[in-house]
Structures are given as C-alpha cells and as structure tokens.
Amino acid sequence: MDVMERAARIEAEGGHVIHMEVGQPAAPAPQVAREAARRALDHGRIGYTTALGIASLRARIARHYGETYNVDLDPARVVVTTGSSAGFLLAFLAMFEPGDRVAIANPGYPPYRHILTALGCEPVLIETDAASRWVITPEALAQAHAKAPLKGVLVASPANPTGTMMRPEALAELIRTAEGLGIRFLSDEIYHGLDYAFPATTAAAISPNATIIHSFSKFFCMTGWRVGWMVMPAPLVRAVERLQQNLMISVPTLSQVAAEAAFEGMAEMEAVKHGYEENRLILSEGLPRVGLPEFLPVDGAFYLYADVSRFTDDSAAFARRLLDEAHVAATPGVDFDPHRGHHYLRLSYAGAAAEMREAVTRIGDFLRRG
Numbered sequence: 001m002d003v004m005e006r007a008a009r010i011e012a013e014g015g016h017v018i019h020m021e022v023g024q025p026a027a028p029a030p031q032v033a034r035e036a037a038r039r040a041l042d043h044g045r046i047g048y049t050t051a052l053g054i055a056s057l058r059a060r061i062a063r064h065y066g067e068t069y070n071v072d073l074d075p076a077r078v079v080v081t082t083g084s085s086a087g088f089l090l091a092f093l094a095m096f097e098p099g100d101r102v103a104i105a106n107p108g109y110p111p112y113r114h115i116l117t118a119l120g121c122e123p124v125l126i127e128t129d130a131a132s133r134w135v136i137t138p139e140a141l142a143q144a145h146a147k148a149p150l151k152g153v154l155v156a157s158p159a160n161p162t163g164t165m166m167r168p169e170a171l172a173e174l175i176r177t178a179e180g181l182g183i184r185f186l187s188d189e190i191y192h193g194l195d196y197a198f199p200a201t202t203a204a205a206i207s208p209n210a211t212i213i214h215s216f217s218k219f220f221c222m223t224g225w226r227v228g229w230m231v232m233p234a235p236l237v238r239a240v241e242r243l244q245q246n247l248m249i250s251v252p253t254l255s256q257v258a259a260e261a262a263f264e265g266m267a268e269m270e271a272v273k274h275g276y277e278e279n280r281l282i283l284s285e286g287l288p289r290v291g292l293p294e295f296l297p298v299d300g301a302f303y304l305y306a307d308v309s310r311f312t313d314d315s316a317a318f319a320r321r322l323l324d325e326a327h328v329a330a331t332p333g334v335d336f337d338p339h340r341g342h343h344y345l346r347l348s349y350a351g352a353a354a355e356m357r358e359a360v361t362r363i364g365d366f367l368r369r370g
Contacts, residue, residue: 025221030265053080084215100151107337138177156188158300165299193219197299227255279349290364309343
C-alpha cells in the first residue's frame with residue numbers, strides 16, 4: 001500500500017503512473033451485474049439477507065461448479081462472504097484454535113499469515129522453489145508436520161504472487177497427504193477462470209472435506225463490490241453461519257444481487273481474460289528483451305513474479321526507484337516472502353495492453369540507466 005500512496009502523490013503532481021502494483025482488474029463488473037444492481041436500487045428497500053446468503057445466489061454458485069468442473073455441489077455447503085478476505089477469517093475461526101499451526105506456501109499472499117497471527121495461530125511458511133514449480137509438495141508438507149503437528153494447510157492455484165498453478169494430479173496428491181495426516185485442507189481459488197497454461201482444478205472435485213475460498217473480485221472484475229463465497233465441509237456450515245451472524249450479520253444485499261447476475265456475463269468476462277492473455281504475452285516476450293529475463297512460470301492469475309537479483313538485493317528500494325524514476329508502480333517481493341523476497345518484484349498485468357507495452361519500454365530504459 002506504500003507504493004499506491006507514493007504513486008498517488010506522483011499523479012497528484014501531474015505524473016503518469018503505470019499501475020502494476022495492485023491485483024485489480026481495469027475492466028468493470030459485467031454489464032448484467034451492474035444492470036441488476038440498478039434494478040434492485042430502483043425497486044426500493046435494500047435490507048439484510050440470511051447470514052449464509054441469498055438462496056438463489058447460493059444455488060447459482062453450486063450450479064457453476066457443475067457447469068465448470070462437473071462437480072455436483074449441494075448449495076447448502078455454499079456460504080456467501082464479504083469478499084474472500086471475510087472468507088479466510090470465517091474459515092480460520094471455524095477450523096482452528098489459538099496455537100494451531102497452519103502451513104502456507106512461501107512466497108504467498110501476506111494476509112494469510114497476518115490473519116492467522118491475529119487469531120493466535122502460527123503460520124508455518126513452507127519454502128517453495130523452481131523444482132516444485134513454487135507449490136507445496138506432499139513431501140514438504142509431511143516434513144513440516146513431522147517437526148510439529150499441523151492443523152491445516154492452505155494453498156492457492158493460480159497463486160499470488162507467483163502466478164503458478166498446481167496440476168490436477170499434484171493437487172489431488174497433496175489433498176490425500178493432508179487428509180491422511182489429519183491436516184485440514186483449504187484451497188484459495190479466487191483466480192480460477194484466469195488460467196492460461198491448463199484448466200484449474202477445484203479441490204471440491206477431489207474431496208468433500210476441503211474448504212474452498214472464492215471471490216467475484218478477480219474473474220468477474222468486482223473488487224469493490226466485496227462479495228465472494230466459500231464451499232465448506234457440511235459439518236462446518238453451521239459454525240460459519242453463527243460466526244457470520246455475529247461478525248457481519250449478512251453480506252451486502254446489492255452485491256449479492258449483482259453477483260448472481262454476473263454469471264450471465266461469462267462471455268464478457270472471457271473477453272477480458274483474452275486481454276490478460278495478450279498482456280501476459282507482451283510482458284513474457286518483452287521483458288527478456290529489455291534485460292529482465294528471469295521470472296516464474298506465468299500459468300494463471302495476472303501476475304508476473306520477476307527475479308531482480310541481478311540489479312538489487314533490496315526489492316523495496318528497487319520498487320521505489322522504479323516508481324520515482326520510471327513511473328512504473330510494482331510490488332516488492334519482500335511483501336510476499338520475508339526470506340527471499342528482497343530479490344523479487346511482482347508485476348500485475350491486469351491493465352490495458354498499451355500500458356503494458358509502455359511499461360516494458362520504461363522498465364528497459366530504467367534498467368539501462370542503472
């Protein structure tokens with residue numbers, strides 16, 4: 001967020017910043033979603049819903065699993081949430097107790113470890129690398145569990161910040177290993193739909209005991225609407241319902257109405273995805289030409305995690321210079337990896353293609369200047 005504030009100051013002074021620091025689509029929510037929200041406002045009163053969410057939305061989400069993954073999902077297991085952030089909070093509260101150890105990949109999304117720590121749990125960072133395609137392996141999970149018992153493991157595919165994905169067989173093997181060791185499995189699937197190398201697999205297709213966290217923010221371009229969902233193991237639904245009743249009462253009704261309609265805008269969102277694919281190609285071909293050839297496999301999401309160790313051992317300072325001198329905003333890797341992140345930079349390619357081309361030019365000029 002420091003990068004965002006610094007970028008805002010530059011823009012206030014008349015500078016043109018290319019924003020590659022935030023995982024936020026440049027496109028708006030689907031037109032059908034916006035129209036549904038307008039109709040709801042015109043209709044009049046917007047009140048509370050049930051804590052688990054509007055029944056028709058939960059049913060539509062369940063139908064989405066059948067259409068997309070060929071999974072027959074009971075709508076009773078679906079819980080609508082105030083974005084995936086609330087989903088993580090509710091899941092952690094329902095599944096873990098203070099002192100519980102929960103494994104997460106390193107590098108990984110910072111709020112995982114921050115929320116767990118705030119709840120008194122112990123986030124256990126499992127180092128990933130190129131040999132494992134930057135995902136947690138069954139062997140690494142078992143080794144961490146042998147040191148001290150784990151209560152849970154959380155994975156993301158596609159992942160933030162790496163953009164890497166787990167192949168179906170790798171995900172299934174990790175789930176089997178976790179369940180065999182008595183470790184609860186959580187799957188962050190908020191970037192599903194934004195897959196380029198191969199189709200993403202939902203953990204719901206592998207085990208009814210997995211907890212899935214999802215969101216309308218990324219694929220459906222609804223970040224500010226703050227609406228997402230969870231698929232919970234059936235025995236945990238009532239616990240989550242009680243937590244939601246006490247913490248949030250309900251998810252904003254207007255956002256739920258728009259979210260249900262968003263499923264009818266899939267073609268529009270697929271067109272947006274094609275734009276990301278173009279941006280991915282621009283960066284993956286352009287950055288090596290200007291001196292930034294090393295980055296992780298760009299399988300999905302809209303992130304490129306670049307190795308900048310040739311130029312710096314302080315990614316935060318490097319990101320500040322890139323912003324100040326080239327007016328390109330990027331996120332330092334240390335935000336995602338406290339151990340090795342000093343050598344990495346995350347670039348989001350969720351913007352316009354013209355901006356991505358200009359970013360390549362600016363980054364190249366910046367690197368040449370040293």
